[in-house]
Amino acid sequence: MSTSIQQTPAGMAEKAAAIPMPSSQFEIDCPYQATGPTTLRCSKCNRPLMPKDARRTPTGYVCPYYIKARVATFYNANPIHYAIVVAVALVLGAVAGFALRFVASIGFFAIILTFFVGPAIGGIVAEAIRRVLGRTRGQHFWLAAAVAVVVGATYFTVLPVLLSFLVGSPNAIFGLIPILGLVLAVSTLVARMRV
Numbered sequence: 001m002s003t004s005i006q007q008t009p010a011g012m013a014e015k016a017a018a019i020p021m022p023s024s025q026f027e028i029d030c031p032y033q034a035t036g037p038t039t040l041r042c043s044k045c046n047r048p049l050m051p052k053d054a055r056r057t058p059t060g061y062v063c064p065y066y067i068k069a070r071v072a073t074f075y076n077a078n079p080i081h082y083a084i085v086v087a088v089a090l091v092l093g094a095v096a097g098f099a100l101r102f103v104a105s106i107g108f109f110a111i112i113l114t115f116f117v118g119p120a121i122g123g124i125v126a127e128a129i130r131r132v133l134g135r136t137r138g139q140h141f142w143l144a145a146a147v148a149v150v151v152g153a154t155y156f157t158v159l160p161v162l163l164s165f166l167v168g169s170p171n172a173i174f175g176l177i178p179i180l181g182l183v184l185a186v187s188t189l190v191a192r193m194r195v
């Protein structure tokens with residue numbers, strides 16, 4: 001690749017003519033080697049493929065190296081992206097905790113409302129992270145986001161419950177409503193982010 005940059009278009013054409021066309025159709029950078037006779041072929045690199053090594057994809061059977069390469073290019077996040085995920089989820093988690101606490105305080109319909117608000121919050125956080133990060137994909141973004149949301153929401157959800165149980169408050173049981181909301185929010189968040 002680096003040598004072709006210095007070549008004139010005429011030189012490149014000459015070189016292209018000199019190289020035989022890849023009649024083998026093998027992808028050069030696929031290191032897969034079949035260990036025995038087989039009639040199966042990798043649909044990506046076209047090499048003979050052992051049935052035990054075959055991985056099923058929507059476009060046919062491929063060799064394990066293709067799957068590895070695809071996973072490596074699919075997840076393109078670096079630690080800074082993870083830090084952004086955690087920061088966004090922490091802030092939104094705190095807001096979510098406050099919102100869930102507010103919803104739980106309204107009285108009679110608190111539980112019913114929580115069943116709507118909880119998943120909605122999870123969806124909003126997942127969407128916010130998606131917008132901030134664009135096309136960056138991290139294999140464990142969902143986990144980082146889920147933990148950060150819980151940590152962010154702790155002050156408004158988990159701490160009050162712990163305190164009211166500690167002092168033996170008769171209303172302690174109602175403190176569980178925001179936690180229910182948080183569980184719903186996090187499970188929605190994880191479901192949205194793990195696709």
Ligand SMILES: [Zn+2]
Nearest residue numbers: 030042045063
């Ligand atoms: Zn292959």
